[in-house]
Amino acid sequence: MGNKNGSSETLSNETITLLMQKTGMPKYEVELWYKAISSRSSKGKLSKKQMISIYKDMSDLDSTRISDVVDALEKVFDEDNSGSVDVNEFMRGFILTTKGDLKSKIDYTFRLYDENNDNKISGEEIKKMANAVTRMLGADETGSDEACCAIIHQFLKQFTGNHNGVIHRHDFIETVMRNRELLFVLSPFYGID
Template sequence: MGNNTGGQGLKVGKTLTESDVVELSALSGFTPEKVREWHTGFMKDCPTGKLNKKKFIEVYKQFYPTGKAEKFCEYIFRAFDNDSSGSIDFCEFLIAISITAQQEPKKKLEWAFSMYDIDRNGFIEKKEMKKIMDAIFDLLGEERKGSNTPQLKVDQIFTRMDANGDGKLSKEEFISGCLQDDYLRRLLAPSAS
């Protein structure tokens, strides 16, 4: 379950071995120097080697000072916390950064799918999408009125994306729908545009 990062078995301690650097570089696509740089910064901010949800939300809220970021941050945190341990270790952090930093829209959309698939059953149901839309509206300080409500956005998304009409989105439907529709891609995965 969770994101298949390929590095879930890698346990990095407070210091990086040369083999850790080589493996993390291969997994993330970052140069060995960049891996070391990220690790130094991570350990400075998280001396225990773990980033807990509270600290993650505290840091993330700085990017959205006018919105309510807590709920959205919880969904992002869950998507980053591959092993559901309640904290993000350096390997999970680095893989998440590499996914969100890369240019390949499909990879970003795969990660976005994992965030929206709250129960991790391989599908996004309307109730899951509604929870995320509520969190996005809170994050951005969006007013809920007229045709601008989370439920209407969810209905529009499912009308456009649910190709087989089964009331849930598979990863393929989600990715295909976002790649074919600029509006949906910007709404659901802004960094994949």
């Protein structure tokens, strides 16, 4: 998705179209966001520190929640797996997680937890998800095993399509769309407008 020459000096038509469709934003507003974000980039690329700064300065996201997902955020936004996030990639991720429709926010939430990109959350990924949730709810850095086990059990009960402790992408999206409490607990992006 990033440019082949390694930089993103212009806003791609693909990004403009996607953001207009998923957010209802007019083209000029998308272009204004692009100017604001690209002015903070280094040669069309954004470091993890720059991404976090943009979230803190340009969104309503609770800064303590974004800190919990900073590593995953960089991986998820790097759509072409180049090892860096270009401005177009960041624009898509940032705008969809802050101004996107509910389904876009839930999809990004799923992608945060699906570390190996196999379209399912299983085993160790579920445990990491539970640990992240307990930290977002105020537990210490390690979280307690008892609290994590309880959260894992609750998660799996919610997802009717889970098989052998696996949560598939489509089931995650459908279940979380129907359960706003679950969305609030799982997603660092919920409630951002």
